[in-house]
Amino acid sequence: MTRPQYDMTVSARWMITVERDGEVLENHAIAIKNGRIEAIIPANQLAAISATQHVDLPHHVLMPGLINLHGHSAMTLLRGLADDKALMDWLNNHIWPAEGKHVHDDFVFDGALIAMAEMIRGGTTTINDMYFYHAAMVRAGLASGMRTFVGCSILEFPTNYGANADDYISKSLAERREFLGEELVTFTLAPHAPYTVSDDTFRKVAMLAEQEDMLIHCHIHETADEVEGSVKERQQRPLARLKELGLLSPRLIAAHMVHLNDEEIELVARHGVSVAHNPASNMKLASGIAPVKKMLDAGVTVGIGTDGAASNNKLDMLADTRLTALLAKVGTLDPTAVPAATAIRMATLNGAKALGIDDKVGSIAIGKQADLIALDLSAIETAPAFDPISHVVYAAGREQVTHTWVKGEALLNNRILTTLDEAALMTKAADWRNRILAR
Structure with a gap:
């Protein structure tokens, strides 16, 4: 009798499947063929199958790869440049001027590669990004091997990349066409925020998302000032405005969502909007504590993001997963608010659901693609x-x-990184530090 043949088997002391909260398989193995999980079996049955490669992890947890639901990878080159500032001071007086001097194709490519090396070493397998020079971001994703969602930033004012909203959109769609067919690359429309995007542009984004079958990725309700400014200028809160403009749908991934009332949480749940929670960035910029437990209880899909290294200052999804659980507890004075299993699901399967790829990744299940990580718990x-x-x-x-x-x-x-040269990336980082300081 011929034994089943696989490309690789991986056995581990523990396997967190995320298929069901709290499910841990002890001393089990998975068999992988053509990038997919073909079997999950007790490790003592491995002798019954054959594989080209076997990885034995006797002291490890095997689990789904982490999904970073909100980031600005290229901004890794601005890590620590303007710390301890309020959000609008940080943006207007430090980050946007620095970007105006430096952001071009090479900045995005090098910054994204450095970010991806950091994320891979921290167990992140998917990044939902938002920035400029999208072809450079794609090239970085393909070089690293990460699953890459390329958010095409849209604003009303000019940057090095575009002159106005229409220019951003046309360039983004052209770059998207260039990379159609790349399995690990997905383009999204990324209007920056309600305070930087007009009604007409939001309407156009909603229409294009439907026509082109694209997700929308946007900063929303990040600070109290953003909400108050909208009420003062438009006599309505940002979410109410976006509802009128047709933005609220399962296509929308809303980053931050810190300042929400109960009616808005119900609105988000009813329209199927997903939320990217960014605890470290929200804490560092003093934006506040997002009502994560209320959103989860209402049925909202809430994932976890790091935001960019300029406002975190690290792209460490494990750290942000821990903060997610702890902040929910202290914010509600309820130690059961977000249990560990819920936090892991938020960092994996919830992120996959928000991105529409939960049929492919986010949990360990037969038929899913093998986006996996292992952690050694022997220390x-x-x-x-x-x-x-x-x-x-x-x-x-x-x-x-x-x-x-x-x-x-x-x-x-x-x-050890297998797709990226760590020493070469360190040289790039030092070179960019010198260039940025020189300007």
């Missing part, structure tokens, strides 16, 4: 290990991520 910092789900959220750090796979291809193997 003193994670001993003893009673509950691997609790450990991943509350005790483990990104330095314990040993392996990262996308579609079964190793991007990180025993802490």
Whole structure:
């Protein structure tokens, strides 16, 4: 009798499937063929199958790759440039002027590569990005092997990339056509925020999203000032305005959503809007604590994002997953508000649902693509290990991520990047530091 043949098998001490909250398979293995999970079996049955490669992880947690639902990868080159500022001061007086001097194709490509190396080493397999020079972002994604959602920023005012909203849109759609067919690349429409985008542009974005079958990615209700400014200028809150303009739908991923009342949470749930929660960025910019528990209780799909390294200052999804659980507890004075299993689901399957790829990734299940990570829990910092789900959220750090796979291809193997040259990226980072300081 011929044994089934696979490309790779991976066995682990624990497997967090995320198929059901709290589900942990002990001493199990998965079999992968053509980038997909073909079988999940007890590790003691591995002798019954054959594989080209076997990876044995005797002290590890195997789990789905983390999905960063909101980021600005290229802004890694601005990490630490303007810390401890309020959001609008940070944007208007520091970040936007620096971007005006430096942001071009090479800035985006190099910054995105450095960001992707950091994310891969921290267990992130998918990034939902928002920036400019989208072809450069695609090239970085293809070079790294990450699953890359390329958010095409749209504003009313000029930048190095575009002259006005129509120019941003036309250039974005042209770049999208250039890369149609790349399985790991998806373009989204990314109007920056209600305070930088006009009614006419929002209407156009809503229409194009339907015509082109694209997601929409937008900063919404990030600060109290944003909401108050809208009420003063337009006599309505931003979400009410976006509803009138046709933006609220399952296509919309709303980043931040810190300042919401109960009626707005119900509105978001009713329209199927997904939310990208960014706890570290919200804390650092003093934006506030998003009502995550209320949103989850209302049925809103809430994922987790890091935001950019200029406002975090690290692209560490494990750290942001921990903050998600802790902030929800202190914000509600309820220690059960967001349990560890819920936080992991937010960082994996919820992110996949928001991006419309939960049929492909986000959990460990037969038929899904093998976007996976492994964390070594054998160190003193994670001993003893009673509950691997609790450990991943509350005790483990990104330095314990040993392996990262996308579609079964190793991007990180025993802490070594396989698709990117770390030394070369360090040289690029030093060069950009010198160029930015010189200006």
